[in-house]
Amino acid sequence: MEWLTHPWPWYVAGPLIGLMVPLLLLLGNRRFGISSSLRHLCAAMGSRLPFFRYNWRAEGWNLAFVLGIVLGGFVAGVWLANPQPVALNPQTQAALEGLGLSPDSGLLPKELFSWAAVLRPEGFLFLLIGGFLIGFGARWAAGCTSGHAITGLSALQRPSLVATLGFFLGGLVSAHGLLPWLLAWLR
């Protein structure tokens, strides 16, 4: 049963993720996409803005789906947790040490994601700003990595290709420009 706790290679994980596209179509002709759930949550919390006034209950499947992701995260991350750190490229490890981040604290660097990090105002703000950009950008682009980079590209939709390029360019700017600068401020 080791395969349940050991990391899965890309050629196992990728096809399984790709199968979410036909699976959701077969279950109810739904488009695989996760960031819409953020909009449904805002709508469900009773926002009066026009953008949030639609029948979100009709999109309840999406909320059930993300609740499932939380459960799956519990099963894989707590119940069947992998005790080993992520096997990173040594070059990446060296770069992490240069940034002042430990390269071996499980799935996420503890300097950014642990309770101790989150309870510092700077650490809290760092994650909040990152999340804000993700939520804002996903709705502006009408989708995130699942809706555009997986589903839209699978369906050969041009807008999704443009959005995916945007995701990647923005990520490069952050990883190489903003991140070192923000981490220096965090320390």
Next chain:
Amino acid sequence: MAFPIPDEFKAETEAKAQPIPLGAYLPYLLAGTFFGFVAIRSEIASWYRIYEMFRFESFHMYGVIGSAVLTGALSLLLLRRLGLRSTDGEPLAVRPAEPGRYRYLLGGLVFGLGWGLVGACPGPIYALLGSGHAGALVILLGALLGTYAYGLVQRRLPH
């Protein structure tokens, strides 16, 4: 003067709530559980893997995304060949993206800036939340605030 922005969800016209039996949600809950499990096991929910990808120092993420798209595309081709239809008679197909000239690139860039910082897109945020990572809660809070802020300024943005 507000102009209409094409939207995937119909505005609420009348409060005609049709009760949906809870059991109807179960297949989606299970599908999500499976996805969340894969997101953790494949380490696509790892900040480290995203950072490594943006440094071009590992093939892992490219392999995951590439083979996912290939599998998705082949499955869509197969569904079309089989001519399968949903219970209400519609062909099974991915709904087309909304028309837009600027929104995909500009929105995509903003999303990418966040993705490169906190190393988690929405799926992994939920999976990490289930794994008990404190940081995921703050990212989710930020993402909800960002979604709400978009709703506030939507009509002033180019689309």
